[in-house]
Amino acid sequence: MNSETFFVDCNQAKFLYQKGLDGLDLLDRLSTNSILSLSEKDIKTTIVTDEKGKIVDILNVWKINNEKLLLESSTSNIDKLVFWINKFTIEEDSELQKVDNYSKISIIGNDLQELHSFIPDLISMKKGNFIDVSIKSSNFLVGRHELFNGSESIDFICLDGTSSRTELKQSISDMNIPEKKQEEFELFRIKNLVPKSGKEITDSYNPLDLGLERFIDFSKGCYVGQEVVARLDTYKKVQNIMHVVKLDEIDSNLRGTKITSLSGEYAIAISKKKFM
Amino acid sequence: MSQVPINTIEITVKAASKVRKFAENEGKTPFALKVAVRGGGCSGLTYDLQIVDTPPQDEKIIKQHGVEIRVPKKSFIFLAGTTLDFSDGLNGKGFLFSNPNAKKSCGCGTSFSV
Numbered sequence: 001m002n003s004e005t006f007f008v009d010c011n012q013a014k015f016l017y018q019k020g021l022d023g024l025d026l027l028d029r030l031s032t033n034s035i036l037s038l039s040e041k042d043i044k045t046t047i048v049t050d051e052k053g054k055i056v057d058i059l060n061v062w063k064i065n066n067e068k069l070l071l072e073s074s075t076s077n078i079d080k081l082v083f084w085i086n087k088f089t090i091e092e093d094s095e096l097q098k099v100d101n102y103s104k105i106s107i108i109g110n111d112l113q114e115l116h117s118f119i120p121d122l123i124s125m126k127k128g129n130f131i132d133v134s135i136k137s138s139n140f141l142v143g144r145h146e147l148f149n150g151s152e153s154i155d156f157i158c159l160d161g162t163s164s165r166t167e168l169k170q171s172i173s174d175m176n177i178p179e180k181k182q183e184e185f186e187l188f189r190i191k192n193l194v195p196k197s198g199k200e201i202t203d204s205y206n207p208l209d210l211g212l213e214r215f216i217d218f219s220k221g222c223y224v225g226q227e228v229v230a231r232l233d234t235y236k237k238v239q240n241i242m243h244v245v246k247l248d249e250i251d252s253n254l255r256g257t258k259i260t261s262l263s264g265e266y267a268i269a270i271s272k273k274k275f276m
Numbered sequence: 277m278s279q280v281p282i283n284t285i286e287i288t289v290k291a292a293s294k295v296r297k298f299a300e301n302e303g304k305t306p307f308a309l310k311v312a313v314r315g316g317g318c319s320g321l322t323y324d325l326q327i328v329d330t331p332p333q334d335e336k337i338i339k340q341h342g343v344e345i346r347v348p349k350k351s352f353i354f355l356a357g358t359t360l361d362f363s364d365g366l367n368g369k370g371f372l373f374s375n376p377n378a379k380k381s382c383g384c385g386t387s388f389s390v
Contacts, residue, residue: 025314026314026315026316028316029314029315029316029317029322030315030316051319051320051389087315088315088316088320088321089315090313090314090315090321090350090351090354091312091313091314091348091350091351092314092315222316222317222318222322222382222384222386222387223316223317223318224316224317224318224319224320225318226318227318227382227383
């Protein structure tokens with residue numbers, strides 16, 4: 001894992017509110033992780049799967065209060081997610097509302113001294129928690145969370161539109177934390193095997209194909225796709241494996257390999273395990 | 277088991293007796309059995325049973341074997357023609373739904389798809 005500290009403008013992140021007393025319960029019955037025990041100001045990642053155990057979307061759930069969740073999806077999957085949740089909303093007190101003006105900036109890395117003096121509450125904040133922060137009269141949610149490969153991140157959700165995001169980026173730069181532009185971050189993501197929505201995270205794969213076990217609670221009980229996911233795990237029937245390849249060294253025997261992302265000479269490939 | 281008309285749902289004598297016992301244990305008198313369907317679960321839809329002592333809302337009401345059954349209208353679409361039974365004993369499964377609308381059920385029997 002690269003130990004440098006940097007920030008990235010996550011322009012693929014898309015947000016929606018799930019409002020109503022049954023929202024969390026409904027989402028728990030549709031996704032892989034146990035989220036019923038979430039308290040206010042907790043964040044957790046869960047994966048919505050279809051009947052075949054394939055990924056509909058992977059999302060971060062930010063619990064605002066008992067009647068309001070902020071769901072963090074992606075540009076490529078948000079419409080599918082909304083359709084899927086609405087399809088299973090029958091009697092539930094649950095309503096989805098897209099939010100267009102929110103955006104996200106993540107700081108990745110371990111050297112956070114400057115950031116701690118900028119937001120002192122971060123020092124005592126545990127992983128999986130968030131706080132409300134006001135910076136230069138703009139409002140943010142700031143959470144200690146993780147990338148989809150498990151490496152830690154500090155996530156800022158900008159609640160007040162583009163200008164607040166620009167100001168935040170300037171403030172972070174002033175702390176000598178450099179920005180990784182999209183192409184640079186893509187290379188970082190590939191080298192560190194972080195799956196991305198629309199690339200690896202699609203309905204072609206199940207969560208186990210992409211090594212996302214940490215977001216599955218195998219003892220939580222029923223959710224759509226649970227029987228398939230549980231069976232794949234129990235009987236060791238996961239077909240695919242995600243790995244980084246350097247293109248000039250690719251093994252010609254890697255039959256059935258699909259290149260899902262590419263940046264420079266590095267790529268993420270998903271291969272059939274039986275050919276490895 | 278004879279076919280249940282599609283404009284109603286039925287409860288067996290055994291299931292009704294268990295429901296009355298649960299209501300008594302919960303101290304709810306008078307009571308009704310709310311039978312509903314919720315989204316999610318391994319087959320996509322999940323049965324939901326509740327003993328309630330609140331006034332009926334927008335629900336279909338069926339009375340049988342001393343139990344008032346209330347089914348929310350949206351749920352009734354998925355439950356029409358269903359029989360609710362009870363299986364006890366060491367290997368019993370508790371309340372059992374025999375639902376003619378269910379094309380697929382999961383192993384635990386609480387989830388189904390149409």
